[in-house]
Amino acid sequence: MEILISLIPAIPLLGFLFLSLAGGRVPRKLAGFVGAGTVGISMILTFIVAFVFIGSLHHIKVWNVVLWEWIGAADMHANIAFSLDSLSLIFMFVITFVGFLIHVYSLEFMAKDEGFTRFFAYMNLFVGSMLILVMSDNLLLMYLGWEGVGLCSYLLIGFWYKDPANGRAARKAFIVTRVGDTAMIFGIFILFLNFHTLNTQELMYDASMNWVMGAPIATLTAALLLGGALGKSAQLPLQTWLPDAMAGPSPVSALIHAATMVTAGVYLIARTNVLFMLAPAVRSAVAVIGALTLLLAGFSALTQHDLKRILAYSTISQIGYMFLALGVGAWSAAVFHFMVHAFFKALLFLGAGIIILVLNQEHNIFRMGGLRKKMPAVFITFLAGSASLSALPLVTAGFYSKDQILWYAFSSDYGSVLLWVAGIVGALLTALYSFRMIFITFYGEAKTEPSFKPGKLMLVPVSILAILSVIGGFVELPDSLGNVHLFSDLLSNTLPPVVLANKGIPEYFFQILSAVIVLAGIYLAYIVYLKKPEASESFRKSGLHAFFEEGWGFDALYDTLFVRPVVWLSEIDKKDFTDIFNKGLAGIALLFNTLLVKTQNGKLRWYLMSLAIGITLILTYMLTR
């Protein structure tokens, strides 16, 4: 069993090694087979491990596998060690399963690309790093995985490197997440300084024993860790990189920027929930940030015209929901929404990839249309995904997960009515923009013709994800609808349960209210974007629209606040005196070159003369000594 657990992240990393060393010399079929196969093997191993784990859950809650000691210096010890509990198991399942489907999809999506092997090498490295992130038992190894996924995100966003805009987007993503990573490593430093251990479980135990609730040090540490989570998960104020990251191929957007990397922040907060419970100010901040982000991104998603940017803002918004859940103490609800979101968001991105590919790289939804009849399979799966995203009542998985979050936002001990209001407005916005996307892209008259039919390798993963988006929610039904608690039972071994405050209003009231709001949103979208498109014309031309479309001006704000001053400083510092040292070294080398070049003038007699003089000198010296 231990070998199986340690093989799960090892096999994709081996796949990365093989593919990166083989370069372009292996045939495509082999590269694709290795690339997708490694993730497939990891998926099968995860299933086996999950089966054994769940079977033995009554007596073992955590499996620890220590492979070897990585750093052992004074009292700092970090091992290459994995700890498997239900939280990491859920994440591993999503990473390998959804990852495998996306890899199979990429076999066809990237089939004509010249960087085919490189793509699968990077994707395998990503899957390996993400698995290390969720499986590691100490914070340093998790940080290694954290950095690894950041690197792969950079490599894959700028995958089509020949266009400099893609490179800029990749650099922006890397630098913005770096700000968060720096905060996180400071948090890890503080934790280590206080408790002299890096093992996550030990740290959480020590923190709960030694720090009182509300202690400044706990608040500081939690805030720093939150900074890291904000960067990776693209929440306020570090959300600016995710919309631009859509420059990468669609499978990349599906895997990294929808299902896995951006949820690393959720994993971090869930893993260190003890710390956040010790710092109520930070915990409330998590909820407030989540609520603000989901509203901000929802408004922005409503105004985008690029298909993938709508989905990017939608991702930011949905992760805002997960943060909201974490902030009110509904830990397992956040993870449940993570799993369901992974299914339907990956589905939406893969479907968008198919559409963009078939329409010859057309990204603007206003130039699409009429795809309902031309690409029925894609339409049905995309519809399933969007319905799940909008939390269509009763039939979609998204309803159960989002509804649970909204209920806990109100009824949890740390929740409030305001948070619930934000959540419900967000649900309305979600329904609006996702069905706006559906109506404009799939209905109406076709403005661009599809150029080919997508193949099985692209359609089968998309269909599987569509089915899961519908039935995936049935593992966790609320009390009023079926009282199935498989998911939260699994997670109750690791995460603390929600503390409910009795606020008097029963749950089904909220469910009915959210169902009504969602249906109203869909109907509103139908009226505004399908029936009477001219109703939205005046809005589209307004300044508010432009403001929302630019992401509420954050890019411009950061540009003025940070980018311009640094550029100005480096401009005026161009000719400072410390350059003399560097230039002096180069100047001296050049001087010697000019002098010495004269001795190499190619003339035979010059060389002979120097030989003769040398011999004379040496002989004279030897004889007269």
Add this chain to the structure above:
Amino acid sequence: MNVFFYIAAAVAIFSTIMAITGRNAIHSLLFLILSLLAVSVVFYLLQAPFIAALEVIIYAGAIMVLFIFVTMMLNIGLEKKTEKKWVRPGMWIIPSILAAVLLTDLVLALQVAPTATAARQIVEPKQVGISLFSTYLLAVEIAAVMLMAGVIGAYHLGSQKKKVTHRFLEN
């Protein structure tokens, strides 16, 4: 017998000086042949008659003739003006100083050698032959291989393939 040695030495040095300072290539080569003949006399005086014969046959007879052939082939003797331009008197100073220094070094080094004047015997060519084919057999074989390499090298390096350019490209 000593006087013959000194005469031959004087001839050798004189003709070598004439060889290296000459302007006409053929004249220089002929002076060089003269120098080689004088050195051959020195060899004979040093009880090595076989080597003296070899020197005349191979060195003066083959190598120098090769030189003369090439000189005549390249028509160097006609370029008297360039030689005059190239060999200016001022250029002799520094190499002469160098050679003088080295000569002084040689003289100084020779002060320490003892002058042994034991009874001399002639080293018979027979002895040389036996030594060649017993002690130095391997070196003989290698020398033969080197000669073959020289033949092949000289053949290939000396051949000239006329560069054929298409008549459209000639301009």
Add this chain to the structure above:
Amino acid sequence: MLTVPVQIQILLAGILFFLGLIGLLVRRNIIFMLMSVEIMFNSAGLVFIIAGSHWMQPDGQVMFIFILTVAAVEVAIGLALILQLYHHFKTLDADAIDKLKDKI
């Protein structure tokens, strides 16, 4: 029997060698340079014969034979190279062949 001291004999060889060296350094025509090299070869061989006669061993003469062989091969190939040079550069000036010089 020759009773000239060995030092004088070697001095003769040395003078011949250095004359060849001077010729090599001063002359600009490649043929003359090769000729000076031959002078140096010859004087080196002379030293071997002197040594062989001094110690009364055949090794000196054997060495001279080998030196002779090497000189012959070297002249042959050297002259072939000079022919190629002449056909390529159309001159026998040693200073004209500086294609391997270091360009700044």
